[in-house]
Amino acid sequence: MTGFPQLRLRRLRRTETLRALVRETKVDVKDFVYPLFVVPGNRVSEEVVSMPGIFRHSVDMLPQEVEEIAKLDIPAVLLFGIPEYKDELGTSAYQPEGIIQRATRVLKKTVPDITVITDICLCEYTSHGHCGIIVDGYVDNDKTIGLLAETAISHAEAGADIVAPSDMMDGRVGAIRQALDKNGLQHIPILSYAAKYASAFYGPFREVAESTLQFGDRKSYQMDPPNWREALREVEQDISEGADIVMVKPALAYLDIISRVRDAFNHPIAAYNVSGEFMMVKAAAQHGWLDEKLIILEILTAIKRAGADIIITYHAKEAAHWLLSE
Numbered sequence: 001m002t003g004f005p006q007l008r009l010r011r012l013r014r015t016e017t018l019r020a021l022v023r024e025t026k027v028d029v030k031d032f033v034y035p036l037f038v039v040p041g042n043r044v045s046e047e048v049v050s051m052p053g054i055f056r057h058s059v060d061m062l063p064q065e066v067e068e069i070a071k072l073d074i075p076a077v078l079l080f081g082i083p084e085y086k087d088e089l090g091t092s093a094y095q096p097e098g099i100i101q102r103a104t105r106v107l108k109k110t111v112p113d114i115t116v117i118t119d120i121c122l123c124e125y126t127s128h129g130h131c132g133i134i135v136d137g138y139v140d141n142d143k144t145i146g147l148l149a150e151t152a153i154s155h156a157e158a159g160a161d162i163v164a165p166s167d168m169m170d171g172r173v174g175a176i177r178q179a180l181d182k183n184g185l186q187h188i189p190i191l192s193y194a195a196k197y198a199s200a201f202y203g204p205f206r207e208v209a210e211s212t213l214q215f216g217d218r219k220s221y222q223m224d225p226p227n228w229r230e231a232l233r234e235v236e237q238d239i240s241e242g243a244d245i246v247m248v249k250p251a252l253a254y255l256d257i258i259s260r261v262r263d264a265f266n267h268p269i270a271a272y273n274v275s276g277e278f279m280m281v282k283a284a285a286q287h288g289w290l291d292e293k294l295i296i297l298e299i300l301t302a303i304k305r306a307g308a309d310i311i312i313t314y315h316a317k318e319a320a321h322w323l324l325s326e
């Protein structure tokens with residue numbers, strides 16, 4: 001008995017109960033990380049025009065926000081900060097009273113159980129918007145990684161549970177690991193943005209984070225979208241330097257990369273469902289052109305099916321609502 005008519009794959013699809021019994025991938029609220037944008041000021045909660053439902057909050061508004069997140073069972077947040085001032089060296093990234101450091105303390109005090117992941121990068125803090133220090137018009141790798149390591153220490157000292165370098169410099173994971181260990185922070189894991197592509201899908205984020213470039217582009221450090229073998233080398237490099245979790249970013253146009261990393265490595269994988277991916281769905285849904293709930297759950301399921309353990313997504317709250325009411 002090998003084929004049709006004995007073999008009928010439709011048998012297991014006849015009812016929802018049968019389909020649920022053989023379902024291979026289930027998205028869970030516990031997979032989600034919700035990005036949070038923190039801005040200077042007081043009593044600020046402003047919605048991002050191109051990202052409906054996503055707000056930029058001042059530090060004093062964070063307790064309310066994180067309580068809502070925790071109530072939805074979302075286990076983790078990823079913090080991005082917009083500093084009061086920017087300069088060539090991104091100095092406000094690594095000050096004890098910096099925006100992320102203050103935000104982290106408030107979040108951990110309000111909900112001690114929430115996992116706070118901090119984005120380690122200079123692009124929100126530099127006047128030129130690049131992810132590192134500029135020397136002769138070029139982002140200088142080795143000068144940058146020292147500052148990233150300093151930033152990581154100050155985040156961890158403020159209470160961050162995981163640090164997540166997103167700059168794509170070579171050697172930054174190793175530099176951060178060494179610096180953390182030297183400062184008694186050997187228990188803090190590194191989630192590296194390992195395969196991060198120079199993608200047009202970050203458009204809305206750069207407005208939110210005010211990290212639009214004053215000159216050039218990020219192609220000399222972020223990856224070239226046509227490359228997949230190089231992604232495996234990037235992941236390998238970060239793992240060899242001590243990354244505990246590796247990220248693929250963006251997610252949706254890069255599901256093949258997630259899947260190849262899953263096949264090649266045993267480390268946990270995070271996928272970043274980025275701002276442009278979020279915005280496209282929202283724009284279409286606002287026109288009534290798509291069924292928003294079905295589309296979002298399908299997208300999140302696809303990212304998990306490709307091999308991601310952790311999904312960083314602006315959809316986390318709405319998806320949590322839907323998943324909890326199922």
Ligand code: PBG
Nearest residue numbers: 121123166201202205274275276
């Ligand atoms: C850089 C960083 C970026 C994002 C996360 N970290 C932007 C960039 O590299 O230009 C993008 C996130 C998104 O688009 O949702 N610190």
